[in-house]
Amino acid sequence: MHKIETKNVNFFYGENHALHDISLAMKANTITALIGPSGCGKSTYLRLLNRMNDLIDGTRLEGEILIDGENIYDKNTNAYDLRKNVGMVFQKPNPFPKSIFENVAYGLKVNGITDKAVIEERVHTSIQQVALWDEVKDKLKKSAFELSGGQQQRLCIARALAVQPSVLLMDEPTSALDPISTSKIEELLFELKNKYTIVIVTHNMQQAARASDNTAFFYMGRLIEMDKTKTIFTKPNQKQTEDYITGRFG
Amino acid sequence: MTIPFEVELEKLKNTIIKIADLAEQQVTEATATLLAESKPENKVIKRTEDKIDKLDVKIDQICQKIFALKQPVASDLRFIMSAMQISNEIERIGDLSMSVVKKTKKINDKHDLIKRFGIDEVCKQIVAINQKANECFISRNENTIGEIFILNKSIKNKTSEAIHEIIAVMKTNSKTVVSGTHLIIVLKHLERISEHCTNIAEYVYFMINAKIIKHDKLGDIEGLEGEE
Numbered sequence: 001m002h003k004i005e006t007k008n009v010n011f012f013y014g015e016n017h018a019l020h021d022i023s024l025a026m027k028a029n030t031i032t033a034l035i036g037p038s039g040c041g042k043s044t045y046l047r048l049l050n051r052m053n054d055l056i057d058g059t060r061l062e063g064e065i066l067i068d069g070e071n072i073y074d075k076n077t078n079a080y081d082l083r084k085n086v087g088m089v090f091q092k093p094n095p096f097p098k099s100i101f102e103n104v105a106y107g108l109k110v111n112g113i114t115d116k117a118v119i120e121e122r123v124h125t126s127i128q129q130v131a132l133w134d135e136v137k138d139k140l141k142k143s144a145f146e147l148s149g150g151q152q153q154r155l156c157i158a159r160a161l162a163v164q165p166s167v168l169l170m171d172e173p174t175s176a177l178d179p180i181s182t183s184k185i186e187e188l189l190f191e192l193k194n195k196y197t198i199v200i201v202t203h204n205m206q207q208a209a210r211a212s213d214n215t216a217f218f219y220m221g222r223l224i225e226m227d228k229t230k231t232i233f234t235k236p237n238q239k240q241t242e243d244y245i246t247g248r249f250g
Numbered sequence: 251m252t253i254p255f256e257v258e259l260e261k262l263k264n265t266i267i268k269i270a271d272l273a274e275q276q277v278t279e280a281t282a283t284l285l286a287e288s289k290p291e292n293k294v295i296k297r298t299e300d301k302i303d304k305l306d307v308k309i310d311q312i313c314q315k316i317f318a319l320k321q322p323v324a325s326d327l328r329f330i331m332s333a334m335q336i337s338n339e340i341e342r343i344g345d346l347s348m349s350v351v352k353k354t355k356k357i358n359d360k361h362d363l364i365k366r367f368g369i370d371e372v373c374k375q376i377v378a379i380n381q382k383a384n385e386c387f388i389s390r391n392e393n394t395i396g397e398i399f400i401l402n403k404s405i406k407n408k409t410s411e412a413i414h415e416i417i418a419v420m421k422t423n424s425k426t427v428v429s430g431t432h433l434i435i436v437l438k439h440l441e442r443i444s445e446h447c448t449n450i451a452e453y454v455y456f457m458i459n460a461k462i463i464k465h466d467k468l469g470d471i472e473g474l475e476g477e478e
Contacts (some may be wrong), residue, residue, distance in 0.1 A: 206321055233323045235460035243321050247255065 001069055003028035003197045004049065004167065009063035011044060013056065018044050020222045022063070026214070027164075031189055031198040033208035033229065036218035037244065042201050045218065046169050049199065050086035051079045059216030067167065084111060093170040094151035095144035095159075100127075100136050103144045107163040126158040130188055150181020154188065161192075168192065170200040174207065186211045196245055203244055209233045217241045255320050262312045262333050266340075268423045269305040270384040271341045272298050276347035277443060281373035285355050285434060287361050292351045302344040309337040324458070328404045328460060332453040336387060339446040339453075343380065353439070356432045363433055364425075366419075367412040375405050376440050383447035386454050392473055398451040405444040409437045 002025040011019035011248060015113060019041045026032045032200050034042040047053045048065060051072060072082050084107075095103050104123040123140075127133050132154045136147070144155055157162060159170060174182040189198060189211050202208050208215050216226035216242070225238045236242045243249045279295050309312045315321060322330050357363065364370060379401045386394040413434050420430040452463050455471070463471050 205323065209323065234327065236324055242324050246326050 002066075003030075003068065004025060004199070005064075005069075006045075007064040007066070007068040009045075009048065009061065009065060011041075011048060011053070011062075014058040018221050019048075022223050023198045024216055024226050026197060026199065028197050029193050029195070030130040030213040031193050031200060031211060032226075033215045034218060035203075035205065035208050035215060035244070036224075038203075038248075040218040041221040042216075042218045043141065043171055046171055046199060046201050049167070049169055050083050050088055052088065054079060058213065062091070078245040084163050085165050086167040086169060087165035088169045089153070089157050089160055089171070089173045092176050092183075093149055093156050095147070095152050095155055098144060099141045100144050100155060101140040102148070104158050104162050107159060111163060117184035122162050122164075123158075127155075128156040129161055129192070130158045131184065131191075132158060148181070150177050150184060153181065153185060155176060157185075157188065158191075159195075166196060168196045169197045170198065172201055172203060175203065182207070185214055205233075217244060255316075255322075255326075258312065258316050258320065259326065259329065262309065262330065264315070264340075265305060265309050265312065265331055266336060267384075267388060267476075269302055269309065269337060269340050270387065272302050272305070273343045273347070274380055274384055276344050278377055280347035280350040280354075281377055281440075283351050285364060285370055285373055292348070292355075293350050295351050299348050300345055302341055306341040306438050309333060309478050317420070320477055323361040325457075328457045332457040335453045336450050339449045340413060343408050343446045346443050350436050350439050353432050353436045354476040357436070359426075359429055360433075361431060363416075367433075368408065369412060369437070372405060372412065372437070372440055375401055375408070376443055379405065379444050379447045386451055390454060390458055392455070395410045395455050398448055402444045402448040404442060409441045413437055 004026040006022050006024050010017065011022075022041075022045060032136065034046060036042050044053065048061065049067070053059050053061075061073060061094075065073060067086065070077065072086075084205075094104060098106065101123055104126050105119050108119050108122055109179075113122075124133070125135060126196045132151060132237055134150060136155075139146070144152060147155060153176075154247040157168075157173075174185050177185065184209065189200070192198060200208075214226060215229045215232040217224045217232065217236075217238075219240055225232065225236060225241045227237065231237075232241060233245060236245065257468075276295060276298055281299075283292075283295075313330050319327075354360065379398055382398050382401065384396050385391065393444055416430045416434055416437075420427050443464065449464075455461065455463050459473070461472070
């Protein structure tokens with residue numbers, strides 16, 4: 001069974017038909033990169049996977065999105081539970097104005113975990129998972145804003161991991177970072193995929209090529225092609241994909 | 251100033267065409283020298299060889315620059331990878347042509363030996379396979395690839411037969427040993443030129459189809475007809 005399965009999904013912002021008949025499937029413990037020019041629908045699609053678009057008025061979805069075989073748009077699905085299972089990391093690091101420790105503990109507390117030992121253990125584990133422990137272990141009580149951009153982004157990933165999701169969505173997670181921080185996040189992705197299924201939106205073709213197992217190319221709200229990353233970047237099936245990745249349009 | 255990617259690719263293609271053209275001249279010159287009755291002069295061939303070496307380095311530099319600055323993918327990546335390999339193959343063809351000319355000087359009674367062992371036919375085929383390999387790169391024509399494989403097989407058979415016959419003559423007539431040995435080396439060089447032309451065809455196939463066929467037999471290669 002696929003971890004994430006999208007069946008004939010159409011999505012509308014009011015009258016605007018943003019996604020057309022998207023069908024794709026992702027296996028567990030893989031990294032899938034979503035690429036395409038601005039406005040092609042890749043971020044819209046990503047946000048559908050944890051029902052973030054529910055928060056926008058006038059949106060409408062047709063079709064099915066299954067995670068672990070369950071339709072996440074079923075009326076019995078609780079969006080809060082879903083978002084616990086499907087974590088999200090955004091383009092710009094967005095730590096809360098709290099301490100490093102509190103940033104990671106926040107999601108746990110919101111979800112009703114009060115046992116201090118459990119919180120502490122989860123915070124430590126999550127910070128270690130994102131390879132930030134050595135850099136922050138002596139200043140956990142200091143403000144998260146004191147960290148560099150790259151450290152803040154890893155902290156945000158740790159915050160997403162603390163609630164123990166099984167899917168991690170990333171919307172251009174390194175676009176605001178320098179090459180060294182970017183490389184650290186990409187190395188981290190390889191570590192994380194052993195535990196999580198990762199979907200990453202990126203405008204950086206090299207990043208998609210370096211860091212993902214599969215790549216899906218979106219154009220004007222349609223999925224043009226999805227295949228192994230190696231195939232997409234060596235011999236894509238569709239001319240539109242070839243033209244986009246070789247920089248001839250888009 | 252940043253040069254557009256398309257312009258860089260065109261420049262690379264044109265440089266390959268240029269080096270291929272020079273190598274074609276070398277092969278034609280080398281085979282003509284081998285077939286000629288008089289002893290060869292190799293000044294022109296030496297000058298062309300120098301030009302080929304310079305272009306080979308230039309191609310490496312263009313490719314290095316494109317890899318570093320443009321990060322090519324898909325068909326662009328295959329073209330540049332193939333261009334680097336093809337340039338190496340062409341450079342080797344140039345070297346071998348030069349060696350053919352040098353060895354030819356040492357063959358006494360050359361014309362008699364050439365007539366006896368059908369080397370003129372091998373030379374014709376060598377010129378043809380080299381022209382086809384260059385055409386195949388320029389036009390990206392898959393049909394030519396099959397023809398090159400067949401021609402290579404024929405050249406191998408002919409050189410092998412000729413070498414056997416030369417050895418047989420050398421066994422019975424010791425006066426032919428020195429010239430015969432040089433002629434065998436020349437035949438081996440020609441065979442290598444044919445192999446390099448076949449390699450060029452293989453890289454063109456990779457460029458078009460993204461499949462590596464280095465160690466495949468002709469009959470097993472998708473889209474190519476003919477028997478080896």
